[in-house]
Every structure is written in C-alpha cells, then in structure tokens.
Amino acid sequence: xxxxxxxxxxxxxxxxxxxxxxxxxxxxxxxxxxxxxxxxxxxxxxxxxxxxxxxxxxxxxxxxxxxxxxxxxxxxxxxxx
Numbered sequence: 001x002x003x004x005x006x007x008x009x010x011x012x013x014x015x016x017x018x019x020x021x022x023x024x025x026x027x028x029x030x031x032x033x034x035x036x037x038x039x040x041x042x043x044x045x046x047x048x049x050x051x052x053x054x055x056x057x058x059x060x061x062x063x064x065x066x067x068x069x070x071x072x073x074x075x076x077x078x079x080x081x
Contacts, residue, residue: 005037008044011079017070024051025078032080041066041080048080 010032016022028051035044045061048068052059057077058069066080 005039007037008032008035008041008080011081012077013079014075014077027051028078028080040064044080 010029012025016025028048031044031047031051038044040063042061042063045059045066048061048066049059052068054071056071058071060067064081067076068078068080069075070077
C-alpha cells in the first residue's frame, strides 16, 4: 500500500501490440511523470480510462494502484503503483 505521498510509477510488463498502443503507453508515461505525489491513485484513474477507453481496454483501480488490461486478456498490459 502507498504511504502518505508517493510519486506514481508505471510498470509495463507486455510490449505494445502496435504503434497506436505504443503511443498510448507513451502518453500514459507522460501523464504519470507530470503528476504530483499522490496519497491515493483513484483520482488518476479517469485520465487513464480516457487514454485507454472501453471496449478495447479495461482499467481498474484501488487506492494504491491502477491496472490496465486489453479487453479479453488476463495478463496486465500496465500497472501504475
């Protein structure tokens, strides 16, 4: 669980499927770099959902993390923690 204020980190365990997805992941990395330290990541989830919309992606969150899956896939595409 995140402590009082932490700078979010992006972890991408899978390679991008194509150039468009690579560009989306690059924009996500830029978004995270621009964020101030946060006590809770749930406030960042709407921006991630905007970058990775339904039905192609599923974004979920908790206070300490945001996870991103491609629709229909079990393995995470990315994790913000």
